[in-house]
């Protein structure tokens with residue numbers, strides 16, 4: 001086999017593995033918007049109410065949330081924190097690890113980076129994919145994470161909301177987790193536009209400068225102006 005053929009075969013094999021993995025579950029688009037402050041605030045509230053009992057987001061601190069989401073520290077302390085915590089503390093969970101292992105057969109993972117590792121579409125679809133399954137301890141299974149040991153924690157929310165409202169709630173939680181995964185994204189994306197604009201203007205100036213310098217260079221030989 002010649003080299004080109006080998007390369008083509010290798011890539012074809014890699015591609016087919018990839019498309020096999022991707023075709024297993026269909027993921028819905030989360031369509032989150034990290035600049036939607038109201039969505040992030042709602043997501044934070046829902047996360048604290050429905051998720052933080054089991055999951056930590058230990059890379060995040062309460063006062064950082066206050067700053068980034070346009071809330072005062074008092075609002076955060078009142079709405080998002082449990083008693084006995086300080087705003088400068090990391091967001092951990094009250095659940096003891098060995099208790100969690102016995103109850104769920106595993107410790108609920110820290111969700112600080114889950115949006116980075118699994119992606120927002122995955123989280124959005126996962127939270128909306130629980131279905132009844134009597135063979136599981138919590139009576140539910142999940143289409144995205146097969147045999148997940150997480151209960152369907154959002155069932156009460158789903159019962160009290162229309163389908164569209166529920167999708168929006170899940171979108172807000174997903175959006176919040178996306179922000180938690182990379183808080184600097186808020187600054188990075190805003191700043192990026194200005195940096196590109198700056199580079200654009202700089203390009204014009206530098207181009208004009210280049211023209212000016214090269215006026216004196218003719219046929220590759222430098223000659224002083226008359």
Ligand code: HEC
Pocket residue numbers: 047050051052053054055104106107108109111114118123126127147148149150151153154173
């Ligand atoms: C009662 C405890 C509990 C609650 C409450 C809970 N989870 Fe979980 N969660 C788990 C457990 C246990 C797992 C591990 C599942 C597994 O791997 O089988 C898990 C797994 C996950 C995962 C997959 C992580 C990964 O990398 O595989 C995500 C995402 C997740 N939970 C999000 C949430 C969100 C969002 C909420 C709130 C709406 C929430 N969970 C509420 C127990 C919980």
